[in-house]
Amino acid sequence: MKFVKTDVLEIGYLEVGPPNGEPVILLHGFPYDAHAYDQVMSSLSARGFRCLAPFLRGYGPTRFLSDQTFRSGQQGALAADLLAFMDAMAIPTSLLGGYDWGGRAASIVAALWPERVKGLVSCGRLYNIQSISNALRSAPPEEEQKLWYVYYLNTERGRVGLLENRRAFCRHIWSTWSPTWRFDTATYERTLASFDNPDFVAVVCHSYRHRLGGVPGDPLYERIEALAADRPKIAVPTIVLQGNDDTLNPPLLSDTDRGQYTAAFERRIVCGVGHNVPQEDPEAFTAALLAL
Numbered sequence: 001m002k003f004v005k006t007d008v009l010e011i012g013y014l015e016v017g018p019p020n021g022e023p024v025i026l027l028h029g030f031p032y033d034a035h036a037y038d039q040v041m042s043s044l045s046a047r048g049f050r051c052l053a054p055f056l057r058g059y060g061p062t063r064f065l066s067d068q069t070f071r072s073g074q075q076g077a078l079a080a081d082l083l084a085f086m087d088a089m090a091i092p093t094s095l096l097g098g099y100d101w102g103g104r105a106a107s108i109v110a111a112l113w114p115e116r117v118k119g120l121v122s123c124g125r126l127y128n129i130q131s132i133s134n135a136l137r138s139a140p141p142e143e144e145q146k147l148w149y150v151y152y153l154n155t156e157r158g159r160v161g162l163l164e165n166r167r168a169f170c171r172h173i174w175s176t177w178s179p180t181w182r183f184d185t186a187t188y189e190r191t192l193a194s195f196d197n198p199d200f201v202a203v204v205c206h207s208y209r210h211r212l213g214g215v216p217g218d219p220l221y222e223r224i225e226a227l228a229a230d231r232p233k234i235a236v237p238t239i240v241l242q243g244n245d246d247t248l249n250p251p252l253l254s255d256t257d258r259g260q261y262t263a264a265f266e267r268r269i270v271c272g273v274g275h276n277v278p279q280e281d282p283e284a285f286t287a288a289l290l291a292l
Contacts, residue, residue: 001013001014001061002014002015003061004085004088004089005065005088006081006084006085006087006088007065007084008057008064008065008066008069008080008081008084009057009062009063009064009065009081009084010062010063010065011054011055011062011081011085011088012054012055012060012061012062013034013052013053013054013055013085014034014035014037014038014041014051014052014053015050015051015052015053016041016042016044016045016051017041017044017045017048017049017050017051018045018048018050019050020050021045021048021049021050022048022049022050022095023049023050023051023052023089023091023093023094023095024044024049024050024051024052024094024095024096024097024289025052025053025054025082025085025086025091025094025095025096025097025106026040026041026051026052026053026097026098026102026278027053027054027056027082027096027097027098027099027101027102027103027105027106028053028055028056028059028098028099028100028101028102029098029099029100029101029102029103029275029276030100030101030204030207031169031170031173031174031195031204032100032174032191032276032279033055033059033060033191033194034053034054034055034059034060034194035053035190035191035279036053036099036191036276036278036279037051037053037097037278037279037282038279039278039279039282040097040278040282040285040286040289041053043282043283043286044286044289044290047290049095052085052089054081054082054085055194056078056081056101056102056105057071057072057073057077057078057081057199057203058071058073058197058199058200058202058203058204059194059195059197059200060193060194060197061197062197063197063199064199070218070220071199071202071203071206072203072206072207072210072217072218072221073101073202073203073204073205073206073207073208073210074206074207074210074211074217074218074221074225075101075104075105075108075129075130075211075224075225075228076108076217076218076221076222076223076224076225076228077217077218077220077221078101078102078104078105078108079104079105079108079109079112079221079224079228080220080221080224081105082096082105082106082109083109083113083116086116092116093115093116093117093118094116094117094118095117095118095119095120095121095289095292096109096110096117096119096120096121097120097121097122097278097285097288097289098121098122098123099122099123099124099241099275099276099277099278100123100124100275101207103122103123103124103125103128104128104129104130106120106122107120107122107127107128107129107234108129108224108228110234110235110236110238111129111228111232111233111234111235112224112227112228112232114234114235114236117236118236118237118292119236119237119238119239119289119292120234120236120237120238120239120292121238121239121240121241121285121288121289121292122238122239122240122241123240123241123242123243123275123277123278123285124242124243124246124248124249124275124277125249125257126240126242126252126255126256126257126258126260126267127231127234127257127260129228129231129232130211130228131228131229131231132210132211132213132225132228132229133229135211135212135213136212136213146247146248149173149208150208150211150212153204153205153208153209154205154208154209154212154214158205159201159205162201162204162205163201166195166200166201167192167195170192170195171188174188174276176247177246177247177248177274177275177276178243178245178246178247178273178274178275178276178280179245179247179274180245180272180273180274181273181274181276181279181280183279187279231260233259233260233261233262234260234261234262234263235261235262235263236263237263237264237265237292238261238263238264238265238266239265239266239267239268239288239291239292240265240266240267240268241268241269241270241277241284241285241288242267242268242269242270243269243270243273243274243275243276243277243280243281244269244270244271244272244273245272245273245274246273246274246275247274247275248275249275251267251269255267266291268284268288270284
């Protein structure tokens with residue numbers, strides 16, 4: 001475990017590989033942590049890459065520097081954290097890989113600061129940047145049902161439920177989003193410790209409340225949010241991985257949102273894999289990064 005300070009955070013991160021190797025920054029989602037990339041980092045470091053996997057705000061050892069800082073979980077904050085991490089590590093350009101929250105942060109940086117990104121691997125949604133202005137647009141009932149956790153966390157009952165039952169809550173998410181992933185207790189326990197971060201509940205609840213337009217964001221990230229709202233195109237080489245068994249974001253038959261990518265683009269459907277692609281099939285994730 002290593003640490004680096006930005007203006008807002010002290011970020012804990014895992015690092016594997018030669019310090020002069022080509023950098024690869026790997027970003028986890030909710031409710032997971034940096035250990036989702038343990039095997040990916042092992043494979044890439046053996047090939048000479050410098051692999052860095054930060055714990056997102058609200059997870060693991062990462063801490064806010066001030067008690068007064070807004071505990072925001074909005075996409076603009078996550079993207080700003082990624083940029084700040086790169087600056088603090090003196091990394092001008094990097095390969096980026098991520099899924100869920102991490103894939104969204106990486107996608108925003110790739111879209112708005114393409115000069116900082118050599119290539120992008122994202123998982124789940126074909127285009128992972130949220131349009132908050134369309135948050136109240138309804139979806140078919142079967143799609144709405146998948147978002148039960150979002151609606152739950154928009155309530156005080158949900159906040160208390162996550163606070164008091166985070167172990168069972170997050171394990172339920174793992175099991176239902178990746179129904180064919182047979183993770184063992186030790187694997188889950190290694191990540192469970194990250195949910196004991198004192199800001200985990202606040203950051204998670206703000207994330208899901210903000211994306212539905214129910215609470216304001218941190219003014220610090222208004223510019224990023226405004227740019228993201230325009231659905232910016234991504235002009236770096238990109239591979240999107242979609243788990244065939246992902247019950248949250250099952251792959252569609254057509255490449256919807258393909259037009260959001262203006263550089264080399266490929267969609268790969270990974271069989272026998274659910275939501276957490278890098279941990280469920282590290283070989284597929286590694287191969288995608290190597291292909292960029």
